[in-house]
Amino acid sequence: MQNPEVFILAIESSCDDTAAAVLHNDKVLSNVVANQLIHNQYGGVVPELASRAHQQNIVPVIDAALRKANVQKEQLSAIAFTQGPGLMGSLLVGTSFSKSLSLALNIPLIAVNHMHAHILAHFIDEDGYDKPEFPFLALTISGGHTQIVKVNSFFDMEIIGETTDDAVGEAFDKSAKILGLPYPGGPLIDKYAKEGNPKAFPFTKPKVPGLDFSFSGLKTAILYFIQKNKQENPNFIDENLNDICASIQHTIIEILIDKLKLAVKETGITQIAIGGGVSANSGIRTRLQENKYGWKTFIPKFEYTTDNAAMIGIVGYQKYLSNRFETSAVVSKARIEF
Ligand code: KG4
Ligand code: ZN
Numbered sequence: 001m002q003n004p005e006v007f008i009l010a011i012e013s014s015c016d017d018t019a020a021a022v023l024h025n026d027k028v029l030s031n032v033v034a035n036q037l038i039h040n041q042y043g044g045v046v047p048e049l050a051s052r053a054h055q056q057n058i059v060p061v062i063d064a065a066l067r068k069a070n071v072q073k074e075q076l077s078a079i080a081f082t083q084g085p086g087l088m089g090s091l092l093v094g095t096s097f098s099k100s101l102s103l104a105l106n107i108p109l110i111a112v113n114h115m116h117a118h119i120l121a122h123f124i125d126e127d128g129y130d131k132p133e134f135p136f137l138a139l140t141i142s143g144g145h146t147q148i149v150k151v152n153s154f155f156d157m158e159i160i161g162e163t164t165d166d167a168v169g170e171a172f173d174k175s176a177k178i179l180g181l182p183y184p185g186g187p188l189i190d191k192y193a194k195e196g197n198p199k200a201f202p203f204t205k206p207k208v209p210g211l212d213f214s215f216s217g218l219k220t221a222i223l224y225f226i227q228k229n230k231q232e233n234p235n236f237i238d239e240n241l242n243d244i245c246a247s248i249q250h251t252i253i254e255i256l257i258d259k260l261k262l263a264v265k266e267t268g269i270t271q272i273a274i275g276g277g278v279s280a281n282s283g284i285r286t287r288l289q290e291n292k293y294g295w296k297t298f299i300p301k302f303e304y305t306t307d308n309a310a311m312i313g314i315v316g317y318q319k320y321l322s323n324r325f326e327t328s329a330v331v332s333k334a335r336i337e338f
Contacts, residue, residue: 010313013094014086051089080316142276161211196246
């Protein structure tokens with residue numbers, strides 16, 4: 001039987017969002033994220049600035065999460081934190097803080113793999129949200145990750161495909177940069193794509209064997225395509241922005257769908273759960289919800305799909321139930337075994 005009174009404080013600081021959440025069992029009581037806007041002017045995350053901003057944000061963010069949840073520190077059962085993967089300086093802030101607080105409150109410490117958390121976010125209990133059943137396939141797509149994972153149980157998962165170079169979010173953001181759009185450009189490509197023709201400019205899909213992905217060739221192809229057309233017409237981007245964005249987005253979606261089709265064929269699994277910031281993309285959502293291939297797709301609430309601490313908390317809860325705790329000797333890991 002479930003322990004009915006588990007309160008987890010979860011902390012996420014792997015990249016450029018400082019986040020804290022409080023969970024009561026598998027329900028989220030609060031989910032607070034402080035985005036770091038400082039990076040926008042640099043066109044990407046600057047690691048040193050990210051760790052400094054985590055230092056500034058972590059106390060107010062945790063305080064806000066506890067207050068919003070109306071939970072006192074003394075009520076907490078355990079602290080779950082992101083151990084990795086991520087930027088070392090960023091991870092260190094969350095790890096050190098979690099260790100200190102667990103010592104001060106004398107409660108267990110739980111280390112969470114950020115990638116597992118993106119996948120297990122689907123198990124957050126939400127009214128009206130159907131959870132996937134094991135085994136299922138998870139497609140994690142964000143600015144830092146592109147993976148297809150076969151999920152056999154909460155703690156048994158295997159990566160069956162991943163990117164060999166850029167993540168899919170980077171493919172969106174770098175293409176946007178070529179078009180002169182501000183960072184992060186993914187949401188802007190999505191916005192302009194809605195008004196454009198996805199077949200206007202065909203881009204070649206990369207030929208990568210098996211279930212792995214590659215996006216760097218596409219980025220180069222887009223760069224050359226834009227340079228060439230701008231030579232002929234300096235206003236090429238302005239005059240064709242919607243069609244260019246729709247064509248780029250269409251190509252990226254087809255790359256993802258092709259690999260999912262292959263993964264379904266190889267595993268026989270037709271439940272597909274997507275996560276990560278790129279799953280906000282309206283084209284991907286529409287394509288997956290078309291139900292063209294007889295798949296059952298799961299897309300969590302937006303706040304649980306981008307980097308957040310509620311997803312760390314749900315893994316924390318599952319680990320709490322199976323006594324998977326750490327000592328204060330635990331360390332952050334920029335790269336971590338899956
Ligand atoms: O999960 P996330 O918030 O952070 C990590 O990278 O871990 O994902 C951010 C990424 C960025 O690359 C951003 O451009 C992309 O998700 N993104 C989108 C959309 N919304 C966010 N890409 C395409 N379409 C969107 N609507
Ligand atoms: Zn992430």
